[in-house]
Amino acid sequence: MDKVVEIRDLSYNxxxxxxxxxxxxxxVMERESIGIIGPNGAGKSTLLLHLNGxxxxxxxxxxxxxxxxxxxxxxxxxxxxxxxFQDPEDQLFMPTVFDDVAFGLVNLGYDAETVRExxxxxxxRVDLSxxxxxxxxxxxxxxxxxxxxxxxxxxxxxxxLLDEPTSNLDRKERREIMRFLxxxxxxxxxxxxxxxxxxxxxxxxVVMNRGKVIFSGGKEILKDDEKLKGFGL
Amino acid sequence: MKHSFLDKYxxxxxxxxxxxxxxxxxVFFVLILVIVSTPPQELVKFSGYFLILLILVLLSRIPLxxxxxxxxxxxxxxxxxxxFIPFFKGGEVAGSYNFLxxxxxxxxxxxxxxxxxxxxxxxxxxxxTILTSTTKFxxxxxxxxxxxxxxVLILIASFFYRYMFLLVDQIMKIKNxxxxxxxxxxxxxxxxxxxxxxxxxxxxxxDRAERIYLAMLSRGFNGTIYTLESFRIKGSDxxxxxxxxxxxxLIRLWR
Numbered sequence: 446m447d448k449v450v451e452i453r454d455l456s457y458n459x460x461x462x463x464x465x466x467x468x469x470x471x472x473v474m475e476r477e478s479i480g481i482i483g484p485n486g487a488g489k490s491t492l493l494l495h496l497n498g499x500x501x502x503x504x505x506x507x508x509x510x511x512x513x514x515x516x517x518x519x520x521x522x523x524x525x526x527x528x529x530f531q532d533p534e535d536q537l538f539m540p541t542v543f544d545d546v547a548f549g550l551v552n553l554g555y556d557a558e559t560v561r562e563x564x565x566x567x568x569x570r571v572d573l574s575x576x577x578x579x580x581x582x583x584x585x586x587x588x589x590x591x592x593x594x595x596x597x598x599x600x601x602x603x604x605x606l607l608d609e610p611t612s613n614l615d616r617k618e619r620r621e622i623m624r625f626l627x628x629x630x631x632x633x634x635x636x637x638x639x640x641x642x643x644x645x646x647x648x649x650x651v652v653m654n655r656g657k658v659i660f661s662g663g664k665e666i667l668k669d670d671e672k673l674k675g676f677g678l
Numbered sequence: 679m680k681h682s683f684l685d686k687y688x689x690x691x692x693x694x695x696x697x698x699x700x701x702x703x704x705v706f707f708v709l710i711l712v713i714v715s716t717p718p719q720e721l722v723k724f725s726g727y728f729l730i731l732l733i734l735v736l737l738s739r740i741p742l743x744x745x746x747x748x749x750x751x752x753x754x755x756x757x758x759x760x761x762f763i764p765f766f767k768g769g770e771v772a773g774s775y776n777f778l779x780x781x782x783x784x785x786x787x788x789x790x791x792x793x794x795x796x797x798x799x800x801x802x803x804x805x806x807t808i809l810t811s812t813t814k815f816x817x818x819x820x821x822x823x824x825x826x827x828x829x830v831l832i833l834i835a836s837f838f839y840r841y842m843f844l845l846v847d848q849i850m851k852i853k854n855x856x857x858x859x860x861x862x863x864x865x866x867x868x869x870x871x872x873x874x875x876x877x878x879x880x881x882x883x884x885d886r887a888e889r890i891y892l893a894m895l896s897r898g899f900n901g902t903i904y905t906l907e908s909f910r911i912k913g914s915d916x917x918x919x920x921x922x923x924x925x926x927x928l929i930r931l932w933r
Contacts (some may be wrong), residue, residue, distance in 0.1 A: 499892050520898065528896040534712055534844055535889040540816035552898035557906050580816070582843045596897065637817050 447475045447511075449604055449632050450496065454503030455489060456656075465491040466502070467656035473604075478633040480643030481662075483653035484677045489636040490531075492653070493606045496634070497526040510603060524553055527597035531609040533581070533589035542568070542584070542592055543577030549600040571625065584656045589617030604632040611639045622678065640667050652676045687740045694738035695812045698915040699821035710802045712930045719796035726929040730922070731804050738812045745811065750806040753796070760795045764788030777923045778915065805811050815839050820905060833903060848879060848929070888922045 450473035457466040473479055481489050494500040495507060498519045498574050506515040519669045527549075530536045539545040543564055550560045568574045571591040573584075581589060597605060598618070610626060611619045619642070625632070626646055637643055643650065644667050652660035652675045666672060688695070694702075710726070716723050735745050764772075767788030774783040793854065821840075823832050852875050860871065 453911065494892070497896055499895055514735075520730065520900075523896065523898050528893075530889065530893050530896075532889070535840075535886065536893050538837065538840055538890050539905075540819060540839055545814070546893075547906060549897035551904045551906065554898065560906060578814070578816070580840070582840065650817075 448472055449475050450634075451506075452492075452495075453491075453506045455495060455502055455507065456500040457488075457495065457504070458623070462591065465656055466495070468505070469656070469658050469659060471651065471661070473541065473632060473634060476632055478647045479649050479651055480647035481634065481636045481651045481653060482638070482643060482656065483638065483677065487653040487677075488656040489653050490570060490608055491656075493528060493608055493634065493636055496511045496604070496606055497523050497528050499528070501534060505525055514575065518633060524578075525602055525604035526598065526606065527600055528606040529593050529597045529608065529610065531612060533593040535581040536593040537589060538649075539580035540580060541578050542573065542581055545592065546577070546596050546599050549596060553600065567595045571595050585618075587614055587621065590614060590618065590622055594622070594626055604634065605629065605639075607633065607635045608641075609637050610635065611637065611642050643667070651670065652678070655670060685810060685815045687738075687744065687811045690739055690812075690898075692737060692739045692812070693914075694734060694808075696813075696874040696914075698909050698911050699813050699817040700824055700909060701911065701915040701919050702809055702813055703821050703825060704918055705816070706805045708923060709805050709926055712926050713801050713805070714798055714929060716798075716924055718797075723929050723932075724797050727801055728804075730925060730929075731801070731808060731914070738808065740808075740811050745804070745807050748805055748811075749800060749807045752799055756764070756795060756799045760792050763791050763795075767791060773827070817909075821909070823905070829902070837890075841883075844886075845879070845883065850880060852878060909917055 446455045452469055452471045455469045456464070457590075458464050465658070467488075469492060471486070472618070478660055481492070483489055491500065495502065496509065498514050501514070509518075510525055515521060538546045539548055543614075545562045546567060549559050550563060551602060555563070564577065565574065568577055571588075571594070573588060573592065573595075576584075581592065584592065594607075594610070610622055614622060619639075623642055623645065626635075633646070635643060635647060644664050647664065649662050650660070650662065650666050651658055652666070659676060660666060694856050709730075713724075713727050716727075735742060764784045765782055765788065767785045769785045769787040772784045772786045772789060774781065776782075813821075816836075816839075819836050823829065856871060856875065861867075862868075
């Protein structure tokens with residue numbers, strides 16, 4: 446198996462000086478699914494934002510698919526690494542669902558026919574075919590979450606970064622999203638408070654607290670309540 | 679919470695709805711230009727334009743009351759700016775009134791201008807109402823884009839359309855939160871709270887804009903938004919364009 450993500454001693458302070466990441470090192474293998482858990486403010490989402498170069502830190506190094514994460518590689522990396530934000534209202538910004546799903550593809554330079562084909566296919570997969578010309582505003586929250594996923598998946602990324610994919614969903618919607626995520630045979634890095642979901646979808650668990658990785662290992666840890674409490678969870 | 683007050687009847691599917699959005703934009707633009715350029719005393723011609731608009735509304739199957747009520751929203755603004763014209767325009771006096779020491783005179787010329795402004799603005803807004811309620815907002819934006827309206831304007835409108843509803847939701851939520859905790863009814867205190875609410879909304883909107891930008895970057899955004907064009911002109915579009923333009927110009931140029 447190849448190493449697809451390599452993070453070395455990554456530190457990052459927010460513009461106001463608050464430290465967010467503190468010498469984080471992490472390797473992710475191809476097709477591995479990793480669950481990153483930890484208390485609020487541990488730096489989980491900040492770490493995700495570094496992995497497709499939205500945030501860039503001078504301290505530490507990141508290699509994605511054997512490319513150093515630099516401005517020259519940024520476009521290439523963003524076409525391979527897709528980030529799905531927690532709030533679908535942020536992820537879906539175009540006037541129609543179709544335009545939203547097509548956004549990434551069009552930016553990648555696909556021709557109109559291919560874009561249309563790919564968008565139709567992915568909308569079918571999330572059971573929303575025929576609803577492409579609606580405004581995202583008219584979808585239910587669960588549907589918005591699914592479309593958010595679709596906007597990233599349609600770009601066929603190698604690595605999928607998911608920020609709280611199951612937050613605020615009802616049981617049925619959560620089940621659908623999880624079934625959908627399970628089917629995706631890609632490298633997945635999932636940040637979540639939903640430990641059940643993480644247990645079902647991820648092979649490896651990474652625990653973060655105060656900007657540090659304090660644990661990395663098998664999912665037995667999720668059963669060890671005392672230890673989790675010790676991690677601040 | 680669901681709203682659809684902007685393009686409420688835009689998915690009815692009548693003949694007018696099915697026309698190519700570009701054709702509709704052009705036709706209504708021409709119609710408005712013609713309306714505005716018609717001399718003010720030609721009331722018959724204005725009635726002609728009104729008749730055309732009426733037929734379009736009937737063809738589109740949108741409730742008449744909806745179109746007319748909506749078209750009236752502009753009237754207060756027009757009145758506010760134009761109501762004083764008859765008092766200040768010189769010329770033939772139509773009537774004069776004395777209030778204490780104030781002497782007000784109304785001129786015929788001024789009245790004509792007022793009537794002109796009212797009729798033209800109302801007919802124009804009526805045209806736009808028909809355009810926007812027979813066309814989906816997203817199609818309208820795409821049509822404008824193809825017709826070379828500056829992209830920045832279209833983007834602003836597009837984001838506005840997408841997030842306006844969210845903003846309204848947020849205002850309602852904040853208002854509910856306030857109402858469930860606020861007991862003091864003094865107006866000054868209420869004003870202060872409204873000030874906080876506006877500030878809160880501004881911060882939330884700003885934060886959201888930042889996050890949306892990040893989401894755009896994540897999907898390869900590099901400064902220009904490209905969308906797929908998906909309109910095709912049909913025979914019926916050309917027929918509509920041709921016949922309506924002919925009728926409009928006929929009315930305008932007929933002596």
